[in-house]
Amino acid sequence: MTVIWTTEAVVVRVVRYGERDAILTLLTETGLVTAMARGGARSTGRLSAAARLCAQGTYVLYQGRGMGDVRQAEIARLRRAVHEDVVKAAYAAYLCDLASRTVPERPDAPPAAYRQFVSVLDGLEADRVPADVLARAFELKVCAWLGVAPDWRRCIRCGAEFAQAGGELRYDPREGGLICGECVSAVASDVTRAWPVPRKIAAVLHLLTYADIAKLHRVDLSGGMRDSLSRILAHQLREFAGVGGRARQVLDDIVASLPDAPDDHRGDLHT
Ligand SMILES: [Zn+2]
CATH class of the missing domain: 2.40.50.140 (Nucleic acid-binding proteins)
Structure with a gap:
């Protein structure tokens, strides 16, 4: 038939x-x-x-x-604008690869997958939001769909909400989540093993996980914040979902080889 x-x-x-x-x-x-x-x-x-x-x-x-x-x-x-720009083309190739490996076959896709992916490509074309931030927003959604996203607002060890806990914040590459300052200092090896990250990263990770990519605009994050997001999500996807490793490395190498790397923006994230 x-x-x-x-x-x-x-x-x-x-x-x-x-x-x-x-x-x-x-x-x-x-x-x-x-x-x-x-x-x-x-x-x-x-x-x-x-x-x-x-x-x-x-x-x-x-x-x-x-x-x-x-x-x-x-x-x-x-999407000519995507193909005509080497950075956009590199991001698009990576994101297409990521979608092709992580979205389930028909009819089992998460309801938002198609629309969010289209919004990422629209965003790349429109230049409204930096390409790396669009990629991070889509990677965070992939983490959520694949069940490898913690509640980024809470310490994965003690459950404390970061808004209430003081002190530093770290990403634990072994457990795949953020840990609070108290939990870091409780285990001596964490001080060297866990990655220091900007304090605001908890809120940014949470926001980008749930943000409608089509509605992101005026995204202005510091270079340090963007580096931390990039490193955390590359690790999170590779280690806990088994995807993106090689394709992500290719993307990072292309972007790093270009003369005009993203500027060091200061500011907040608006949606
Ligand atoms: Zn804790």
């Missing part, structure tokens, strides 16, 4: 198949689906635009047994 169905989708992975064809991984509102785009690997092919990473539109799929075929596609967003 074969069915023809139509879905809104974003291309999150493209694998060339032979000379002409491409196997696409599409992120839809209900999850990932894999489909063959015949002729998609040819620049002159009818489906060439539909077979580009980050392309977004309406896909008509012909589904028999096994992998479906893309019959037709009406592309609403090609």
